[in-house]
Amino acid sequence: MTVSFISLGCAKNMVNTEQMMALCRDAGITLQEEQAGADVVVINTCGFIDSAKSEAIDTVLAMAELKEAGSIQKILVTGCLSQRYQQEVLTELPEVDGVLGTGSYSDIVPALQGVLAGEQVCRFGNIHAPIEELDRVRLTPDYYGYLRIAEGCDNHCAYCVIPSLRGKYRSRKMEDVLTEAEKLAKEGVRELIIIAQDITRYGIDLYGERKLAELLPALCRMDFHWVRLHYLYPDEITPELIEVIAREEKILKYIDLPIQHCNDQVLRAMNRRSNKEELIELFGQLRDRIPGLVLRTSLITGLPYEDEAAFEELCQFLQDVRIERAGVFPYSPEEGTAAAKMLNRVDTAEAERRAELVVDVQSRIMDDFNESRLGTVVEVLCEGWDAQSMGYVGRSYAESPDIDGRIYFSAEREVAAGEFVPVRITDTMDGEVTGQLWEEN
């Protein structure tokens, strides 16, 4: 049997794809990158907001054309879209031969055998079940890799369906996390990216206390060059954690801290536990204690209770706190969420207009940040040759893979992908920066 995997959505979902691929490999199934010619194409979907759902459905329809043309035999849909709509996926998309929920990733091999035997597979395991420790076939380049330390979420933000798709918060045992990290280091990972729906809550469920501040130094003692943190929840950030981030050299001075909004009434209605004053205070503590810190956040415009004044307040807040990196999303009312029942909100067109305005505000902040780096020398992880710019491309501490810009640089010698090199920033270009290799000799 030959199988091709398509991984959609976030890095956490990609880890599930990698785990399913390892189960297939261990079962003697042939994995191929190309979809055409595969017996089964597995689409591991995202489904938490409209745009993600559309991408998943478009991908299914594209594979349906290959199936129609006889280039592939079967389509298996896994992940969050399956979990959310279950049997409906099969009735609405008859081209699909089977569905696996987020509690059934480890059933991938029997599911593949089932669809190839003509069975309409439909498996939805317990999404709150203890986490299975599974091997992975990594989809990232050798030199960086994701380490998912927990699954699910207990924060229950009013606009979010993720807890109902991924289950309650479950930390992995620290020894399992450390064992996997050791393996990643041996595989050549130099940049370790720590992920979960909320990494700051790590350990609370399993050990009765937060354990991230204890886990990070242990990871830093391993043969990684960089440790990058994603998905920190504002009011879960303790002074102890700030100390560890500031003290550990390998921990990048880059923090991904989704806040979604700043208006107290909006935050309260969205069941977010920090108010504006607390967010400002937290940013102050972080910037005071961690010089050169780059903050990333995610913002939603058009949420219920966001009237014109609240929106203006958000724009002013962003200009005041100057967060260097941001993902901006127009609110998408998701059925099954508390927020979707709140009708005091603007329409989608207005939410999108506001998102564009926030993107403008953030673009100016990002440009100012890039300007401030001119003439500085930064350590860059080279990611290879870029034919378009006829130079090398890479990332510094301030750029995370796939979500931030990159650094384009020239060099008078060959630079290998995965090599860390000093680059002098010489110019800015469309939200990104350019530079040149800056070695003493």
Ligand code: SF4
């Ligand atoms: S923290 Fe909130 S937004 Fe993030 S996954 Fe959990 S419930 Fe959703």
